[in-house]
Amino acid sequence: xxxxxxxxxxxxxxxxxxxxxxxxxxxxxxxxxxxxxxxxxxxxxxxxxxxxxxxxxxxxxxxxxxxxxxxxxxxxxxx
Amino acid sequence: xxxxxxxxxxxxxxxxxxxxxxxxxxxxxxxxxxxxxxxxxxxxxxxxxxxxxxxxxxxxxxxxxxxxxxxxxxxxxxxxxxxxxxxxxxxxxxxxxxxxxxxxxxxxxxxxxxxxxxxxxxxxxxxxxxxxxxxxxxxxxxxxxxxxxxxxxxxxxxxxxxxxxxxxxxxxxxxxxxxxxxxxxxxxxxxxxxxxxxxxxxxxxxxxxxxxxxxxxxxxxxxxxxxxxxxxxxxxxxxxxxxxxxxxxxxxxxxxxxxxxxxxxxxxxxxxxxxxxxxxxxxxxxxxxxxxxxxxxxxxxxxxxxxxxxxxxxxxxxxxxxxxxxxxxxxxxxxxxxxxxxxxxxxxxxxxxxxxxxxxxxxxxxxxxxxxxxxxxxxxxxxxxxxxxxxxxxxxxxxxxxxxxxxxxxxxxxxxxxxxxxxxxxxxxxxxxxxxxxxxxxxxxxxxxxxxxxxxxxxxxxxxxxxxxxxxxxxxxxxxxxxxxxxxxxxxxxxxxxxxxxxxxxxxxxxxxxxxxxxxxxxxxxxxxxxxxxxxxxxxxxxxxxxxxxxxxxxxxxxxxxxxx
Numbered sequence: 001x002x003x004x005x006x007x008x009x010x011x012x013x014x015x016x017x018x019x020x021x022x023x024x025x026x027x028x029x030x031x032x033x034x035x036x037x038x039x040x041x042x043x044x045x046x047x048x049x050x051x052x053x054x055x056x057x058x059x060x061x062x063x064x065x066x067x068x069x070x071x072x073x074x075x076x077x078x079x
Numbered sequence: 080x081x082x083x084x085x086x087x088x089x090x091x092x093x094x095x096x097x098x099x100x101x102x103x104x105x106x107x108x109x110x111x112x113x114x115x116x117x118x119x120x121x122x123x124x125x126x127x128x129x130x131x132x133x134x135x136x137x138x139x140x141x142x143x144x145x146x147x148x149x150x151x152x153x154x155x156x157x158x159x160x161x162x163x164x165x166x167x168x169x170x171x172x173x174x175x176x177x178x179x180x181x182x183x184x185x186x187x188x189x190x191x192x193x194x195x196x197x198x199x200x201x202x203x204x205x206x207x208x209x210x211x212x213x214x215x216x217x218x219x220x221x222x223x224x225x226x227x228x229x230x231x232x233x234x235x236x237x238x239x240x241x242x243x244x245x246x247x248x249x250x251x252x253x254x255x256x257x258x259x260x261x262x263x264x265x266x267x268x269x270x271x272x273x274x275x276x277x278x279x280x281x282x283x284x285x286x287x288x289x290x291x292x293x294x295x296x297x298x299x300x301x302x303x304x305x306x307x308x309x310x311x312x313x314x315x316x317x318x319x320x321x322x323x324x325x326x327x328x329x330x331x332x333x334x335x336x337x338x339x340x341x342x343x344x345x346x347x348x349x350x351x352x353x354x355x356x357x358x359x360x361x362x363x364x365x366x367x368x369x370x371x372x373x374x375x376x377x378x379x380x381x382x383x384x385x386x387x388x389x390x391x392x393x394x395x396x397x398x399x400x401x402x403x404x405x406x407x408x409x410x411x412x413x414x415x416x417x418x419x420x421x422x423x424x425x426x427x428x429x430x431x432x433x434x435x436x437x438x439x440x441x442x443x444x445x446x447x448x449x450x451x452x453x454x455x456x457x458x459x460x461x462x463x464x465x466x467x468x469x470x471x472x473x474x475x476x477x478x479x480x481x482x483x484x485x486x487x488x489x490x491x492x493x494x495x496x497x498x499x500x501x502x503x504x505x506x507x508x509x510x511x512x513x514x515x516x517x518x519x520x521x522x523x524x525x526x527x528x529x530x531x532x533x534x535x536x537x538x539x540x541x542x543x544x545x546x547x548x549x550x551x552x553x554x555x556x557x558x559x560x561x562x563x564x565x566x567x568x569x570x571x572x573x574x575x576x577x578x579x580x581x582x583x584x585x586x587x588x589x590x591x592x593x594x595x596x597x598x599x600x601x602x603x604x605x606x607x608x609x610x611x612x613x614x615x616x617x618x619x620x621x622x623x624x625x626x627x628x629x630x631x632x633x634x635x636x637x638x639x640x641x642x643x644x
Contacts, residue, residue: 011259018201025202056384062206062226065260 001045003031004054008040009066016040018061026050026057038065080251085216085243086115089177092220092252093121096228098148100124100139100506102132106152107192109179111244113150124506124535127527129156131499133163133234134525137172138500142461142483143507144297146228147174153181154192157238158199162493164234165203169490170318171295173232175223176200182242183211196238205233213246218253225255230263231382232295265381267398267406275353275377275394276410279309282351284421286371287311288334288363291318291489292356292380294482298401302355303327305404308415312425314342316357317474320485325458325478329422332430335363336625337471340431343623343631346371348425354378356400359389360490369630379403431623431636432475438592442616445469445544448595449476449516452542455599461486461504461513465497465521467551469544471621473516495524498541502528505537512538512603519545519572526578532608533583540603541610543575546617554620559627579610586610 008019016035019042023030028044035041046054059067083091089112093101102124105113116123126132129151136147147167151157157178167174178200181190197209206226208219219237227235257263279285287309293302303324306313313323314334323330334342346352352374357363359378364370367389378385378392379400386395396403437447449472456462458479463486464470470487479485486504488496501515517525522543532539544550549567556564579586585605589598589612602611623634 009260017198021202053384053388056386056388060382060384062258062261 001029002048002051003043004046004051005043005070006041006055006058007068007070008042008058008064010035010038010040011063011065013038015061015063019058019064022057022061023054026053028054080249082247082249084111084115085213085239085246085248086112088216088248088252089220089239090115090119090121092224093146093148094119095252096146096224098146101148101150102126102136102139102503103150104129104132104152104156106156106179108153108181108241109150109156109244111241112177112179112239116150122506124531126499126531129159130163131495131525131528131531133160133167133174133176134493134496134499135503136174137163137167138463138486138503139507140173140503141170141294141486141500142504144483145507146224147172147503149174149176151176152179152192153196154194157196158194160236161199161203162491164200164236166488166491166493166496167234168203168205170488171232171291172234173227174234175227176234176236178236178238179244180209180238180240183240186240196236200236200238203234204236207236207238209238210240210243213243213248214250216243216248217250221253221255222258225258226261230261264399264402265383265397267403268396269406271394271396272403272406272410275396276407278351278375278377278394279353280416282418284349285309285311285351285353285418286345286349286374286425287313287353287355288316288346288357289313289319289322289355290316290357291482292400293319293322296356296381296399296401298356298404299482301401301404301408305408305411308408308411310415310417310419310422311353312345312418312422314338314345316360316363317487317489319357319482320474320477321479321482325480329426330478331425333474334631336365337475337621337623338631339475340623340634340636341425341428343625343634344428345425347630347632349374352376354392355404356380358382358385361389364389364631365625366628366630369632431634433622433637436592437595439616443589443592443595443613444619445546445613445615446472446619448544448613448615449473451595452599453477455603456514460484461501461508461511463487463497463501463504463513463515465517466492466494467518467521467549468554468621469516469518469521469550471551494521497521498525498528498532498539501539501541502532502535502537505539506535512540515539515541517541517543518550519543519547519569519575520549522575526575529579529582529584529610536607538606539608541608543610543612544615545572545575545612546615546619547572548617551621557620575612576610584608584610586612588612588614590614
């Protein structure tokens with residue numbers, strides 16, 4: 001598994017379940033999640049062979065405004 | 080703006096979006112909407128099941144480019160949408176479903192016919208909305224229509240509680256040119272396009288794969304022009320059928336697990352592969368590690384998540400296929416890149432399709448029947464298929480003059496899609512003949528829609544290839560499960576022509592190989608809907624075929640496509 005950490009800007013926070021369902025579908029394991037207002041910080045363990053799919057598919061979710069992958073190993077700390 | 084109900088607001092928004100037809104089925108929690116619809120300028124099509132309403136709207140949308148719309152009630156009405164939504168999602172069809180819902184105060188109380196449709200729809204739609212107040216409705220409708228139609232199209236669901244349907248508002252529906260965060264029309268990266276062009280210029284054996292993106296970007300004309308200038312051999316995915324000019328001498332046919340021999344061989348040999356508006360589906364690539372093993376890969380798609388999802392491209396271009404090709408034509412200018420020798424070599428390889436007599440063992444061979452049928456029908460008809468052998472046999476043979484004319488559930492592989500999608504296409508194209516090629520299994524999932532067809536009296540011609548089996552599963556059982564035919568026998572099929580006649584449709588039964596041409600002619604030339612029940616050989620298989628887990632270079636074929644069972 002590969003640790004991936006994302007800062008995700010949301011249009012509405014109620015898109016959160018869709019994001020978590022997507023992570024699970026792609027075989028990821030959520031290690032930490034923090035969401036408040038329009039910002040979500042997400043840290044997951046992703047299977048090596050499908051790790052490249054997480055960022056682009058997260059960006060594809062309608063109501064996700066922006067996805068930034070941050071250096072792995074720790075939560076970005078939120079805003 | 081004058082006060083209007085939520086139902087009227089939705090109907091007005093649909094009308095403003097150019098919608099003229101609404102498919103669907105009423106019920107308790109959508110009754111206010113249906114009542115308003117009686118006074119609105121729409122044709123309502125009552126299908127006999129909500130799933131079939133989605134397939135019909137899907138066929139309407141794929142064949143026309145317009146929004147397909149479905150309306151149904153809450154609970155079981157809405158849960159019946161799920162397979163249709165999944166089908167539309169996998170093949171990027173722009174469908175909008177409006178589902179009735181219990182009034183907002185009742186949501187979460189396990190009220191009669193309440194279901195969490197928003198949650199159900201979330202994983203099978205491009206986007207879903209649950210409208211919780213009248214204030215939200217104008218923006219939701221504007222965004223729902225925009226999202227369904229723009230960028231990579233797809234299905235959207237709006238769950239509409241009863242109290243929102245009857246509530247009133249004076250608010251207008253906004254006109255949108257974008258939705259926050261949604262990049263629906265990305266600009267072409269000229270550097271990436273330049274690298275792609277250089278690869279093409281330097282290629283000795285380039286091949287193009289074109290997919291469903293050609294249909295949705297309305298790019299057939301520019302794509303055909305690009306083919307003429309590059310003289311590149313072209314193969315298509317299932318959804319790309321009809322994209323190339325059917326008379327193009329470099330058209331290799333469909334590739335993939337049931338692709339034509341020459342198409343798969345060209346992909347295996349090519350040194351540059353240009354993938355346009357396609358998503359590298361596993362039925363296209365076979366074993367990914369051995370897909371196009373000698374090629375530099377250029378991938379153009381409007382959905383960034385498709386670039387590198389399965390096959391890592393050497394050049395990725397995130398753009399609408401038509402926009403990218405127009406820019407590519409500018410690069411080509413009046414300096415065509417001709418690959419004539421390679422084109423002739425690639426197109427000269429055999430297709431691998433069976434030949435020989437139409438009769439065998441006293442039965443009609445479905446492959447040869449379809450050869451006769453498609454020769455008769457020509458290239459201008461709309462053709463819908465179901466899923467399974469009937470679908471692959473059709474896809475291997477069809478050459479159509481538009482990418483909007485082939486309707487088939489590719490990604491989801493949904494049995495029962497053929498008949499309702501053909502009805503949708505017939506409604507979108509009045510007066511044009513629409514052919515539905517279906518198997519006996521899939522047809523039985525949708526045959527109540529013969530009643531819808533009778534009511535509409537549109538010229539849909541149904542050809543049932545009845546081999547008394549769930550044929551594709553039987554084929555796999557024969558090849559990979561020791562010929563143990565578990566659950567695939569359909570020897571008790573009814574007389575489909577008799578059933579059709581009970582409903583009031585014109586119907587014929589074709590049993591004798593020698594009667595094929597005459598009966599096909601009678602059936603096709605009948606003025607109005609007509610059904611042809613073809614009693615087919617039970618043992619004919621789809622070849623060529625690539626077994627699961629191997630590459631496109633390991634195709635199987637038999638001399639006549641038939642293995643005795």
